[in-house]
Amino acid sequence: MKRIYKMYIFSALAVILAGCAGSYPEYETFGCNPGVEFGEGPGTLSFAELSMKLVEAVRDGESTEEMESCLANVSAEELNSDLSTESEKKAFWMNIYNAYVQILLLEEPELFEDRDSWFGYNFFSSPQIPIAGHLMSFDDIEHGIMRRSTHKLTLGYMRSFGVTDTEKMFWWDEIDPRIHFALNCGAISCPYIAVYDPVRVEEQLELTTRNYLNETTIYESEESRVRVTRLMSWFRGDFGGLSGAREMLKQYGAIPENSDPKFTFLEYDWTLELGNYQEL
Numbered sequence: 012m013k014r015i016y017k018m019y020i021f022s023a024l025a026v027i028l029a030g031c032a033g034s035y036p037e038y039e040t041f042g043c044n045p046g047v048e049f050g051e052g053p054g055t056l057s058f059a060e061l062s063m064k065l066v067e068a069v070r071d072g073e074s075t076e077e078m079e080s081c082l083a084n085v086s087a088e089e090l091n092s093d094l095s096t097e098s099e100k101k102a103f104w105m106n107i108y109n110a111y112v113q114i115l116l117l118e119e120p121e122l123f124e125d126r127d128s129w130f131g132y133n134f135f136s137s138p139q140i141p142i143a144g145h146l147m148s149f150d151d152i153e154h155g156i157m158r159r160s161t162h163k164l165t166l167g168y169m170r171s172f173g174v175t176d177t178e179k180m181f182w183w184d185e186i187d188p189r190i191h192f193a194l195n196c197g198a199i200s201c202p203y204i205a206v207y208d209p210v211r212v213e214e215q216l217e218l219t220t221r222n223y224l225n226e227t228t229i230y231e232s233e234e235s236r237v238r239v240t241r242l243m244s245w246f247r248g249d250f251g252g253l254s255g256a257r258e259m260l261k262q263y264g265a266i267p268e269n270s271d272p273k274f275t276f277l278e279y280d281w282t283l284e285l286g287n288y289q290e291l
Contacts, residue, residue: 035145035177036138042089043081058082058090059099059209062106066206069113070288079114082107083141087177090143097183101216102209104181105193108152109204111140112197116285123197123283135196145177149196156181157190158249167248188249188259189216191242192223195287199280200227200240203289215291221263222289228265230272237265237272244276 050056138146229238
């Protein structure tokens, strides 16, 4: 209990020291219509569908330069208007996150070496993804947009200060803990990458969550213990605490319905490993 208490104190101090949510540095945009550039005319391709094409191009070793330019040059207001449903938002931002991890690290794998530095910018906190007139970081996308400005060092229990209007603009209705089994951070222990389709994204999130939990969970019935991914510790607030995480394991068949095991968290293997894709 003391250890958990100390962790909360440390996390609270980290919030104060780290300060605010992402600042989203701005730059001038020149506009882009994905239907005109990559479809069959205006209105024939959404930005969520363009994000699918981006992941497919990265997967297939094709050039992504023109798609990156389009994503950079749409205005934030136009992008937000185009992402009109929660399914479109989920598919878009998961695809963007996964695609850009691969794009950046395939070009400069050494960027991954500073992924966990505490001071200054690191691979995840550096603004380096040009989207809709703003330079975003992976932290901005994951913790700012997807997790509704939840500070990453608080186990999912505290919100960031100084949330920008840009960040709020792209929020979806509530935090979906399944995203943690869909985002690929470039390491061996990360979930596999899929091409998320706004039409099927709920089904796909169900599949990837079930796959990842069943592949990584070790249930030890005699000890009444379960060894689980450390993602369930780092983001435990998103899961509704450990009790919520336990119920999720039951829901997806990773542990028996009538079990009540103690948790042990597996070490996360941060060895760089790119190109891990799955079909969903």
